[in-house]
Amino acid sequence: MAKILDGKQLSLTIRGEIADAVARLVSAGGKQPCLAAVLVGENPASQVYVRNKQKACEQAGIASRLARLPADISQARLLELITKLNADPAVHGILVQLPLPDQIAADTVLRAIDPAKDVDAFHPENVGLMVQGQPRFLPCTPHGVLQMLRRNAIETAGKHAVVIGRSDIVGKPMALLLAQRGWDATVTLAHSRTPDLPAVCRSADLLIAAVGKPEMVRGDWIKPGAAVIDVGINRTDSGLVGDVDYAAAEAVAGWITPVPGGVGPMTIAMLLANTLKAAGGESP
Numbered sequence: 001m002a003k004i005l006d007g008k009q010l011s012l013t014i015r016g017e018i019a020d021a022v023a024r025l026v027s028a029g030g031k032q033p034c035l036a037a038v039l040v041g042e043n044p045a046s047q048v049y050v051r052n053k054q055k056a057c058e059q060a061g062i063a064s065r066l067a068r069l070p071a072d073i074s075q076a077r078l079l080e081l082i083t084k085l086n087a088d089p090a091v092h093g094i095l096v097q098l099p100l101p102d103q104i105a106a107d108t109v110l111r112a113i114d115p116a117k118d119v120d121a122f123h124p125e126n127v128g129l130m131v132q133g134q135p136r137f138l139p140c141t142p143h144g145v146l147q148m149l150r151r152n153a154i155e156t157a158g159k160h161a162v163v164i165g166r167s168d169i170v171g172k173p174m175a176l177l178l179a180q181r182g183w184d185a186t187v188t189l190a191h192s193r194t195p196d197l198p199a200v201c202r203s204a205d206l207l208i209a210a211v212g213k214p215e216m217v218r219g220d221w222i223k224p225g226a227a228v229i230d231v232g233i234n235r236t237d238s239g240l241v242g243d244v245d246y247a248a249a250e251a252v253a254g255w256i257t258p259v260p261g262g263v264g265p266m267t268i269a270m271l272l273a274n275t276l277k278a279a280g281g282e283s284p
């Protein structure tokens with residue numbers, strides 16, 4: 001049976017470390033870190049995500065602000081708000097919760113955020129710095145996965161990592177980071193056009209699923225003893241499930257993340273870490 005990688009517990013440990021670092025920063029005369037979240041419209045999942053992020057900030061001693069905007073807001077008005085937040089010295093991190101309504105070009109909005117306050121690390125300048133191995137901030141979900149691997153002493157050097165999914169926010173940066181010096185994995189980035197995905201997955205020592213298809217990865221796709229990281233969050237009639245058939249995978253894998261309680265809470269912890277860093281603190 002696989003060892004369960006408990007992201008909930010680990011994220012609490014990291015959030016405790018961040019709270020200590022915030023307290024040190026403030027007692028040394030630094031400013032209290034502050035995250036400004038921008039929520040457009042009434043998407044229920046987005047509301048939950050933003051609420052959880054704000055709660056986590058408050059527990060770590062990070063101030064949080066929320067700008068709620070109507071779903072029909074114009075792009076120009078949203079950009080005006082970003083400009084104000086960029087100029088506000090009390091705000092260290094800016095987070096625009098995705099997805100945005102159709103009348104707004106998400107790329108344009110994300111590029112308008114001051115890269116020094118871009119705690120989601122989606123701005124092209126921050127993506128470029130990461131690609132060159134000199135990150136200012138790391139994107140939260142891949143960073144959460146790396147922390148999980150490191151703190152559970154899961155070896156990546158010389159291993160074959162297969163990442164399924166090539167989105168800009170999860171799959172692509174995940175693959176890139178694992179291939180970088182220090183992590184030293186040999187990486188395959190798989191996607192919807194990859195032939196014989198089960199065979200590709202069976203060759204993975206480390207399998208990371210970031211697809212958004214409930215339980216797509218079957219037990220017989222997994223190499224015995226592999227580390228299986230399930231990034232997927234899928235709402236089904238039977239509740240939240242990941243991209244991996246957990247029950248079958250658990251019997252074969254060496255390590256596995258549950259959904260919920262795996263990568264999700266780690267993502268939030270790394271958002272706090274980036275906000276602390278943006279305010280001049282030392283992130284864990």
Ligand code: NDP
Pocket residue numbers: 141164165166167168169170171190191192193194197210211212213231232233234263264265267
């Ligand atoms: P996207 O929809 O942006 O990307 C999905 C990727 O999966 C695409 O690259 C797509 O390939 C690939 N894909 C789709 N179907 C298949 C298939 N049958 N076989 C192989 N590859 C396939 O999703 P995200 O990266 O934004 O999110 C992925 C999942 O992770 C979602 O469930 C999301 O909710 C979750 N998530 C979880 C987070 C967390 O904190 N735990 C944070 C962010 C996301 P192609 O490019 O060819 O279309």
